[in-house]
Amino acid sequence: MAVKDYIRERFFPHMWCPGCGHGIVLNSMLRAIDALGLSKNEIVMVSGIGCSSRISGYVDFHSLHTLHGRALAFATGVKLSRPELNVIVPMGDGDALAIGGNHFIHAARRNIDLTAVVMNNRIYGMTGGQYSPLSGQGILATTAPYSNIDSDFDVVDLASAAGATFVARTTTYHARQITDLLKAAILHEGFSVVEVMSQCPTYFGRKNRLGSAVDMVERFKKITTPIGSKAKREHPELIERGIFVQKETTEYCSAYDDVIEKAMKGN
Amino acid sequence: MAKPKLKAHHIIREWCKGCGICVHFCPTNVLELDSEDKVTVARAQDCICCLQCELRCPDLAIEVETQTE
Numbered sequence: 001m002a003v004k005d006y007i008r009e010r011f012f013p014h015m016w017c018p019g020c021g022h023g024i025v026l027n028s029m030l031r032a033i034d035a036l037g038l039s040k041n042e043i044v045m046v047s048g049i050g051c052s053s054r055i056s057g058y059v060d061f062h063s064l065h066t067l068h069g070r071a072l073a074f075a076t077g078v079k080l081s082r083p084e085l086n087v088i089v090p091m092g093d094g095d096a097l098a099i100g101g102n103h104f105i106h107a108a109r110r111n112i113d114l115t116a117v118v119m120n121n122r123i124y125g126m127t128g129g130q131y132s133p134l135s136g137q138g139i140l141a142t143t144a145p146y147s148n149i150d151s152d153f154d155v156v157d158l159a160s161a162a163g164a165t166f167v168a169r170t171t172t173y174h175a176r177q178i179t180d181l182l183k184a185a186i187l188h189e190g191f192s193v194v195e196v197m198s199q200c201p202t203y204f205g206r207k208n209r210l211g212s213a214v215d216m217v218e219r220f221k222k223i224t225t226p227i228g229s230k231a232k233r234e235h236p237e238l239i240e241r242g243i244f245v246q247k248e249t250t251e252y253c254s255a256y257d258d259v260i261e262k263a264m265k266g267n
Numbered sequence: 268m269a270k271p272k273l274k275a276h277h278i279i280r281e282w283c284k285g286c287g288i289c290v291h292f293c294p295t296n297v298l299e300l301d302s303e304d305k306v307t308v309a310r311a312q313d314c315i316c317c318l319q320c321e322l323r324c325p326d327l328a329i330e331v332e333t334q335t336e
């Protein structure tokens with residue numbers, strides 16, 4: 001199938017700003033699904049609220065556009081009732097780790113087979129540029145006009161510590177890598193987290209004088225490096241890209257099936 | 268492996284928002300933005316069919332059709 005067969009063309013052009021990284025995530029995600037040969041009926045996309053979460057309206061899969069921060073809770077319900085479906089949960093950084101932080105760590109702890117995609121633009125885009133738990137110190141935001149004093153979470157460290165069994169990171173510069181990581185994440189049986197560093201030229205870029213969307217995408221090339229690279233040893237401030245965790249442990253739905261079986265046997 | 272050869276760039280003008288990402292990352296400077304800030308193919312003969320433009324377009328507005336010789 002062609003990539004366009006997976007979208008709801010009637011909603012295009014989409015609502016994202018010119019150069020918004022969320023569109024690159026959509027583009028690369030469609031290619032992952034196409035490459036895996038999945039049919040639309042096998043996929044459920046569950047999202048919360050935010051610019052990023054609007055992605056579920058553009059894809060021609062089963063889709064649920066739910067509440068800010070709660071996408072993983074809804075997705076858990078979908079997956080437990082229909083474990084044969086592939087459930088993909090794209091989230092903004094605020095959605096995933098501010099209001100939704102609790103759902104995030106517990107979904108990871110349970111190792112439920114969902115694909116969580118954190119579209120990390122380090123700001124609340126939809127509501128006008130407030131800082132998020134991923135903004136980090138020194139960042140300017142509408143709610144931090146003199147610069148943010150809060151430390152940021154490292155999504156990879158947080159997800160790994162919470163028990164996610166597949167954890168990866170890349171950026172919108174690395175579009176092919178987004179596709180490769182999403183393919184692996186969707187195939188993985190367990191809770192997968194893929195962080196995609198994404199640009200919000202309208203708020204994050206403008207506030208922090210990072211230039212155009214093009215400049216912001218170029219920057220992702222400069223500030224990241226493959227895991228364990230020589231460059232990382234020489235420049236420890238570089239952010240690593242690639243797969244950090246990939247392991248098999250009991251998946252939540254199958255553990256639940258075991259409980260049902262036990263209960264049915266009456267012991 | 269045979270090299271892919273360009274058949275055509277397919278551009279959906281109404282979807283293009285003129286962000287310039289495809290123009291900037293094209294390794295052989297094939298693309299330009301026109302006076303209305305829409306992408307246009309200025310030097311098709313230089314295209315090496317790398318798909319960098321298509322893969323990074325946030326608006327799914329450009330597609331590169333190729334054929335293998």
Ligand SMILES: Cc1ncc(C[n+]2csc(CCOP(=O)(O)OP(=O)(O)O)c2C)c(N)n1
Nearest residue numbers: 050051052068092093094095123124125126
């Ligand atoms: C319960 C609730 N609280 C707050 C909001 C307002 N709200 C909508 S989107 C959003 C944050 C969006 O930021 P993020 O999740 O990072 O996504 P982005 O828009 O940057 O893609 C907030 C606070 C809401 N819709 N619901």
Ligand code: SF4
Nearest residue numbers: 016017020051125200
């Ligand atoms: S406000 Fe930011 S995140 Fe939202 S669509 Fe615009 S660029 Fe994208």
Ligand code: SF4
Nearest residue numbers: 293314315317318320
């Ligand atoms: S396929 Fe590659 S060379 Fe051809 S226009 Fe696109 S980016 Fe340029």
Ligand code: SF4
Nearest residue numbers: 283284286287289324
């Ligand atoms: S990347 Fe897409 S939206 Fe941006 S200028 Fe090129 S075709 Fe237009």
